[in-house]
Amino acid sequence: MGETNGSAGVGSDTALVRLEGSPAGGDFVILCDHASNRVPAGFGEPGLGEEDMRRHIAWDPGALPVARMLARLLGAPLLYPDASRLLIDCNRPIDAPDSVTVRSEDTSIPGNADLPADLRARRISGIYEPYHAAIDALLDERARAGAQSVLVAVHSFTPVYRGRPRPWHLGILYGRDRRIADSLFATYRGEPETVIGDNEPYGPWDGVYHTLERHGEARGLPCVMLEIRNDLIATAPDQERWANSLAAALSAARRDLDMPAVAAGER
Known part of the structure; x- marks a missing residue:
């Protein structure tokens, strides 16, 4: 892959995957699973009006601009699918109940009810599979070049969900690999005015860690998911402001990866 600011790869199967920046750049790979609320032709319609399609149920508002700035600050490539999560959620296994959801928060998604099998298959082959194939291809290319790849998935969350306020400013989500998360927690402990969620407002057990489980943990790569209140x-x-803050914190976390391991008795 050469440097691009358009589709990842060549051909219609990758037309809805966007790669921005140099594939070989930096030590980070930035992902934005819910970057877009776009509904491309040929995949059916969610059946919602414009107002609903601007809500958090259709995408993660604000996440893509932050991801773009963060990628530029870190000199990293950015990958994202250019289609609404209401067509298919690229951060869910395809057999998950909310992969093609019929209800999001308290809103029914009429276009997904009784979705024909061929339309579902088209969403998988046209959106989900090209996105994950592009991530694999990017990571393979970086590995061949001997580049480090720290995966960072940028998301946003709604401040009130089903009537319950969410106090966190930033959620730091991690699974088995908490190397980056622990460094971020240490950094933000020095900023008491910033309310940090430890696997909040979601955790991997909620089924929201699919992309990083598949591409980060499966490869043994350092990875973390960042949820910013929208x-x-x-x-x-x-x-x-958030991109600058996160870039500084992630750069410190990357430096921590180079530090020798400390035995438990020495802490």
């Missing part, structure tokens, strides 16, 4: 990244200045 009312805190609604404007360009706020997006820039």
Whole structure:
């Protein structure tokens, strides 16, 4: 893959996957699973109006601008699918009940009810599979070049869910590999005004860690998922502030990876 700011690869099967930046750049790979609320032709319709399609149920508002700024600051490539999660959620296994959801929060998704098998298959082959194939191809290319790949998935979450306020400003999500997460927790402990969620508002047990389980943990790569409350990244200045903060914290975490392991008795 050469440097690009468009589709990943060549051909219609990758037309909805966007790669921005140099594939070989830096030590990080930035992912944004829910970057877009776009509904491309040929995959059916969720059956919702424009107002609902602007809500968090259709995408992660603010996540893509932050991911773009973060990728630029870290000199990293950014990959994301350019289609709404209401067509198919690229951060869920294809056999998960909410892969093609019929209800999101308290909103029914009429276009997904009784979805014909051929349309579901088209969403898998046209959106889900090309996205994950592009991640694999990028990581394979970086591995062949001897590059480090720390995977960072950028998401956003709604401040109120089913009537319950969420107090966190940033959620740091991790699974078996908590190397990056632990460093981020240490950094943000020095910022008491920032409320940090430890596997909040979600955790891997909620089925939200699919992309990083498949591409990070399966390869033994350091990985972390970042959930930013979307009312805190609604404007360009706020997006820039969060990108700068996260870039500094992630750079420190990357340096920590180079430190020799400390035996338990020496802590």
